[in-house]
Amino acid sequence: MNKQIRNSLLLSAAFVAATAQSAMAQDERDALRFSFLQPQGTARSIGFGSALGSVGGDFTSLSVNPAGIGIYRRSEVMISPSLMFTNTTSDYTGNSADESGSHFSFSNFGIVTTRVEKGRRKQRTGWSTVSFGFGLTRLADFTRNYNYEGRNTTSSGSFVFEYDANEYGLSGNDLISTPADLGYQSFLLDPFDDSTGQVFYRSVVNPSDTSPVSQRTVIRERGGLSELGLTLGGSYEDKLMIGATLGIPIVRYIRSKTFEERDLSGKSNNDFDYFRYSDDLRTNGAGVNLKLGFIYKPVENFRFGAAIHTPTYLSLTDVSNQSVIANTEGTIGTNTATAVENQYDYNLITPWRGIVSATALFGPYGFFTIDYEFVDYGSSRFKFGPSGAEKDYQRDINDLIKSTYKGASNIRTGVEIRLDNFMIRGGFGYYGNPYKSGSPSAERLDFSGGIGFRFENAFLDLAFVHRQYKNSEQPYQLPAIVIPTAELTTGANNAVFTLGFKF
Numbered sequence: 001m002n003k004q005i006r007n008s009l010l011l012s013a014a015f016v017a018a019t020a021q022s023a024m025a026q027d028e029r030d031a032l033r034f035s036f037l038q039p040q041g042t043a044r045s046i047g048f049g050s051a052l053g054s055v056g057g058d059f060t061s062l063s064v065n066p067a068g069i070g071i072y073r074r075s076e077v078m079i080s081p082s083l084m085f086t087n088t089t090s091d092y093t094g095n096s097a098d099e100s101g102s103h104f105s106f107s108n109f110g111i112v113t114t115r116v117e118k119g120r121r122k123q124r125t126g127w128s129t130v131s132f133g134f135g136l137t138r139l140a141d142f143t144r145n146y147n148y149e150g151r152n153t154t155s156s157g158s159f160v161f162e163y164d165a166n167e168y169g170l171s172g173n174d175l176i177s178t179p180a181d182l183g184y185q186s187f188l189l190d191p192f193d194d195s196t197g198q199v200f201y202r203s204v205v206n207p208s209d210t211s212p213v214s215q216r217t218v219i220r221e222r223g224g225l226s227e228l229g230l231t232l233g234g235s236y237e238d239k240l241m242i243g244a245t246l247g248i249p250i251v252r253y254i255r256s257k258t259f260e261e262r263d264l265s266g267k268s269n270n271d272f273d274y275f276r277y278s279d280d281l282r283t284n285g286a287g288v289n290l291k292l293g294f295i296y297k298p299v300e301n302f303r304f305g306a307a308i309h310t311p312t313y314l315s316l317t318d319v320s321n322q323s324v325i326a327n328t329e330g331t332i333g334t335n336t337a338t339a340v341e342n343q344y345d346y347n348l349i350t351p352w353r354g355i356v357s358a359t360a361l362f363g364p365y366g367f368f369t370i371d372y373e374f375v376d377y378g379s380s381r382f383k384f385g386p387s388g389a390e391k392d393y394q395r396d397i398n399d400l401i402k403s404t405y406k407g408a409s410n411i412r413t414g415v416e417i418r419l420d421n422f423m424i425r426g427g428f429g430y431y432g433n434p435y436k437s438g439s440p441s442a443e444r445l446d447f448s449g450g451i452g453f454r455f456e457n458a459f460l461d462l463a464f465v466h467r468q469y470k471n472s473e474q475p476y477q478l479p480a481i482v483i484p485t486a487e488l489t490t491g492a493n494n495a496v497f498t499l500g501f502k503f
Contacts, residue, residue: 047426047450110135
């Protein structure tokens with residue numbers, strides 16, 4: 001098998017596991033999903049665009065630049081419930097569809113304890129404060145509902161079963177464990193002998209201009225990536241803030257996918273009425289990383305900072321369940337084939353990140369801040385098991401990641417205006433396209449705003465952020481066959497409320 005065909009097969013995990021004889025079904029999109037992060041957390045930080053690289057004094061900064069903990073002068077505890085609304089519009093073969101959803105979660109909870117040094121101890125050591133932070137910050141939200149449908153006259157999703165059967169054959173046991181098995185046991189594949197007596201398989205579905213099929217894909221995604229952080233840092237001579245965060249990211253991703261194809265020819269004797277393929281996937285895991293940073297204040301009204309995030313080492317488990325129900329008319333009628341549950345453990349190493357930032361302070365009246373972040377998405381890589389097939393797949397999927405993704409720049413800016421105990425905030429975020437080619441484009445834009453109230457021993461913050469991005473996908477992929485592409489436009493509105501107490 002040449003490399004071009006192998007790479008095409010890797011991509012077909014969008015529909016079924018392309019490596020039919022293996023439990024592995026990971027693809028390059030999984031690497032991007034767990035690497036494309038957007039700091040969320042407290043309502044205050046979201047209000048000014050999560051531009052936290054040199055602002056500090058906010059719990060979310062511990063996941064951006066841990067030196068921000070050196071800004072603290074009092075201990076505090078906080079919690080941030082969140083409500084998100086999403087809407088996705090799709091276009092597939094000229095047909096449009098629209099779907100919305102909502103969900104509740106917690107964007108952040110945490111505690112920071114601060115010791116302020118005074119007198120001789122401060123003079124002797126030079127340290128103004130030493131602080132420790134512990135808590136959870138949400139860094140990515142995967143929740144989205146969408147669907148797309150349209151007519152197809154050139155290909156069928158059942159061709160994936162056909163290709164798999166002819167390339168690898170059936171599994172040869174009583175268990176349904178491969179795409180070929182699913183197609184054969186649901187009677188979507190017919191065996192036939194060539195002139196040499198070798199057995200081949202062909203799909204009973206044969207789309208054409210006179211026998212089109214309708215295709216409908218429905219996706220339900222849930223979950224997110226939250227990071228448990230342990231941060232230690234402080235302020236040296238009230239000018240240099242340093243900090244380190246040990247991050248423990250926790251991954252939970254649930255996807256339910258249904259692909260349905262129906263005969264539009266009106267014929268009742270062509271051995272095909274419809275089939276429906278269902279794929280339920282659950283991914284759970286955790287990992288570890290380290291973040292190091294500093295913030296320096298050369299003058300009272302200006303400070304700048306920098307931070308580096310090591311690659312995150314994730315240990316993940318996929319559990320998938322696949323089934324096909326098909327009506328092939330005639331005497332066979334409707335049949336169901338259900339694959340055995342597939343569980344697979346593997347590792348993913350996500351990219352390193354570098355962040356530089358600057359903040360201009362307007363005395364007691366607020367600040368303006370900007371962050372620049374660079375992420376090398378092409379450096380993500382999977383690690384599978386020790387077998388030869390797993391090593392081959394690992395090499396090929398990692399090569400595909402390198403050839404698909406590139407380094408991208410993210411820019412976040414924000415402003416906070418203080419009017420005594422009342423604050424007004426606004427922010428903007430641009431997250432660059434990680435793809436080497438111009439399409440698909442995964443650029444994301446954030447527009448945010450918020451307000452806050454400060455009291456002697458408590459604070460309240462409310463923020464709203466609107467995110468928008470476009471992406472494209474195909475219901476399945478096959479080598480040397482043109483498959484229609486669905487263009488997706490997603491808007492997400494997130495409202496976050498933070499309640500905190502100082503002590």
